[in-house]
Amino acid sequence: MSNDYRFSFGPWNISEGADPFGPPVRPSIPMAAKLKRYQELGFEGVQLHDDDVIPDVDDKSAAELDKEAAAYKSILDDEGLVPEFVAPRLWESKKGIDGAFTSNDENCRRWAIDRSKRAIDIANTMGTKLLVLWLAREGTYIREAKDALQAHRYLIDAINQLLEYDKDLEIIIEPKPNEPVDHAYIPTIGHALALAHQTCDPKRVGGLIETAHAQLAGLDPSDEMAFALAAGKLWSVHLNDQNGLKFDQDKTFGSANLRSAYNQVRVLELSGYAQTGRFVGLDVKAMRTQKPEQALKHLVNSKELFLHLVEKVRSFPHEVQEQCVANRDYEALELAVLNHLMGV
Ligand code: GLO
Numbered sequence: 596m597s598n599d600y601r602f603s604f605g606p607w608n609i610s611e612g613a614d615p616f617g618p619p620v621r622p623s624i625p626m627a628a629k630l631k632r633y634q635e636l637g638f639e640g641v642q643l644h645d646d647d648v649i650p651d652v653d654d655k656s657a658a659e660l661d662k663e664a665a666a667y668k669s670i671l672d673d674e675g676l677v678p679e680f681v682a683p684r685l686w687e688s689k690k691g692i693d694g695a696f697t698s699n700d701e702n703c704r705r706w707a708i709d710r711s712k713r714a715i716d717i718a719n720t721m722g723t724k725l726l727v728l729w730l731a732r733e734g735t736y737i738r739e740a741k742d743a744l745q746a747h748r749y750l751i752d753a754i755n756q757l758l759e760y761d762k763d764l765e766i767i768i769e770p771k772p773n774e775p776v777d778h779a780y781i782p783t784i785g786h787a788l789a790l791a792h793q794t795c796d797p798k799r800v801g802g803l804i805e806t807a808h809a810q811l812a813g814l815d816p817s818d819e820m821a822f823a824l825a826a827g828k829l830w831s832v833h834l835n836d837q838n839g840l841k842f843d844q845d846k847t848f849g850s851a852n853l854r855s856a857y858n859q860v861r862v863l864e865l866s867g868y869a870q871t872g873r874f875v876g877l878d879v880k881a882m883r884t885q886k887p888e889q890a891l892k893h894l895v896n897s898k899e900l901f902l903h904l905v906e907k908v909r910s911f912p913h914e915v916q917e918q919c920v921a922n923r924d925y926e927a928l929e930l931a932v933l934n935h936l937m938g939v
């Protein structure tokens with residue numbers, strides 16, 4: 596098995612199984628117990644929201660934030676874990692009901708920037724310079740609710756303020772086309788990188804591709820990754836899977852479309868992603884049906900599937916690829932890929 600990739604997931608990926616139609620079905624697991632599981636599951640990186648590190652971030656003083664972040668960091672150190680990034684969780688606060696950076700309410704927009712600065716402070720104490728922005732509620736349910744032109748200006752202005760706040764900070768935009776809002780303003784990596792280039796320091800703004808988010812936009816995740824890689828801007832990935840155009844399912848990587856998973860791994864392999872030291876993040880959810888003792892399998896299985904596919908990419912016969920491409924015989928190439936994946 597290949598072991599040169601570094602893997603991460605977030606504590607929210609160990610969940611209690613609640614969905615919009617029903618309450619939790621598994622007992623909640625304390626943060627310290629979750630962190631204990633990382634190493635044994637073969638994970639080194641921890642994806643973090645600001646309030647995963649410190650509950651009630653908004654109500655704490657700067658000194659309290661620093662103290663609590665340092666305490667959390669020392670737990671990570673003891674467990675041999677690395678924080679991959681910190682992300683401000685702007686979408687759960689009442690202030691962010693109608694969007695955060697693009698809210699129509701000036702006070703809410705100001706809060707969103709202040710809260711993100713708190714997340715940057717936490718990231719600094721934790722020892723990561725990466726801030727992920729998943730722009731969850733930056734969009735609308737009806738077009739007339741906001742001035743979209745102005746909303747994009749707000750986004751650029753907010754990112755500029757964060758870049759100016761910390762000169763070492765790197766911002767990673769995680770695009771998603773919908774859910775929770777009907778129409779999100781930054782739906783794809785093309786939008787994210789175009790936005791990055793309008794900021795005051797484009798070289799410190801990159802992107803993160805999540806499989807399901809690309810699929811929800813009707814796009815091929817491996818091509819979305821290639822687009823970001825070509826620009827030197829693929830700074831993380833959230834691998835998972837999605838069974839068609841439904842709610843964001845966060846299924847086990849490769850479970851709905853193995854061929855698509857193979858191509859995502861292929862593009863990462865061809866680009867030398869493992870050698871960049873950046874993480875392969877998983878953003879996967881256990882099925883609601885899983886009993887507590889089975890509710891970590893989605894993580895282990897996703898990682899194992901990824902590593903098997905790395906081997907599949909590495910062992911694909913190059914000469915077959917070359918001959919088929921030279922002959923423009925893509926039927927033969929397709930069959931060779933499918934046979935290789937099936938092991939025949
Ligand atoms: C939801 C997103 C979410 C983010 C996480 C990090 O659809 O994928 O899980 O990745 O909040 O910001």
Ligand code: MG
Pocket residue numbers: 769805833878
């Ligand atoms: Mg994600």
